[in-house]
Amino acid sequence: MSRALALLLSSLMLVSGCTSLQRLSHGFSDRAPEPLAFNYPDGGSSIYYDFSLGPQAQPETVVFFYGGSGCPSWKYVMPDYVRGFALPARVFVLNKRFVSDRSTGLFGCERGFHASNHPAQWAADYSAFISARLESLEWQPRHVVLVGVSEGALPAARVARTHPRVTHLALIGAAGYSMRRSLAVLKDKGAIGFDVAAGAAEIATAPRSLDKAWYGHPYRWWSEVLDLDITEDLLALDKPVLLGIGEADQSVPVESARFLAEKFDAAGKRHLSLKIYPGADHRLNAPDRAYRDEFFATLAHWLRQAPAVPARSAAAEAHARP
Structure with missing residues (x-):
């Protein structure tokens, strides 16, 4: 298997915790959600799901x-991805632009996807979608929750900060380091x-290139995300944040979550609730158990207690074993 294909296969498995064959089978089953189309103000569009x-x-x-890294469709994991969320809810799931209903991402992403795959577009699209879907509802929900998974934490944190209707933010596999710093720690x-360092230097020679790639992503993507972190957006929030990360995450180091918790405490903020899952990876899977259902069960419990903000300091939780 080539390195590029291996990386794409890994991205397929990233959000689901399933094998690729299980994902594909689910995508063609009766449980998979039907695709809908959302049209953006600029004339572009995305597939989305509503259940x-x-x-x-x-x-x-x-x-x-909202979509994570790469171009696999959410179709292959929904609604099972949120089976631990034991609370009545309406769920909207937005694919990125140029991600078709049955896109697996296994064989690469089209050029249009790469051209629109950058943080400013993610945040603009996510915000427009949220506003339109909320406007279409015949009732006013009490809780409007954004869930950001891995790369999806970047637009989720930004939109949670800027969108007045959002009440809660939940993040999986994300924390307070930039990608550059995270990669250095992982190395x-x-x-x-x-x-x-060598990769970053090479990317800097052609930061807008969609044709040159490094570890599965064009230089343009790397140049846009390498030095982003969500700490400022999270600290600026006045709404609760639930963050779940695996202790053995090899994509986002757990040290970055503890760093974020310490930043919150230093700023006197109490709206971060940090859950570190022992032995778990980037998908919240440990050798002896899967924690994703537990994360969503925690989120559901958390919402039942709303509007209370976590009273225990995030740093205290960060250094406690569950």
């Missing part, structure tokens, strides 16, 4: 997901073998 959890026609909770820990 309900529980029997309530007008639940008080609405949850929004020091032996989790990755490539030379981060």
Whole structure:
């Protein structure tokens, strides 16, 4: 298997915790959601999915997901991805632009995808989608929750900060380091073998290129995300944030979550609730158990207690074993 294909296969498995065959089988089953089309103000469009959890026609909770890294469709994991969320809710899931209903991402992403795959576009699209879907509802939900998974934490944090209707933010596999710093820490820990500094220097020679790639992504993507971190957006929020990360995450180091918790405490902020799952990876899977359902169960419990903000300091939680 080529390195590029291996990376794409890894990205397919990233959000689901399933094998690729399980994902593909689910995508063609009756449980997979039907595609809908959302048209952006600039004439572009995306596929999205809309389903309900529980029997309530007008639940008080609405949850929004946005695409993570690469171009696989959310179709292959929804609605099972949120089976731990034991609360009536309406769920909206937005694919990125140029990600078709049945896109697996296994064979690469089209050029149009790469051209629109950058943080400013993510945030603009996610915000427009949220506003339009909320406007279409016949009731006013009490909770509007954004869920950001891995790369999806970047637009989720930004939109949570700027969108007045958002009440809660939940993040998986994301924290308070830039990608550059995260990769450097992972290299020091032996989790990755490539030379981060050399790669960054090469990317800087053609930062807008869609044709040159490094580890599965065009230089343009790397140049846009390498030095971003979500700390400022999270600290600026006045709404609760739930963050779940695996103790053995080899994509985002757990040290970055502890760093974020310390930043919150230093700023006197108490709206971050940090859950570190022992032995778990980037998908919240540990050798002996999967924690994603537990994360969403925690989120559901958390919403039942709303509007309370976590009273325990995030740093205290960060250094406690669950």
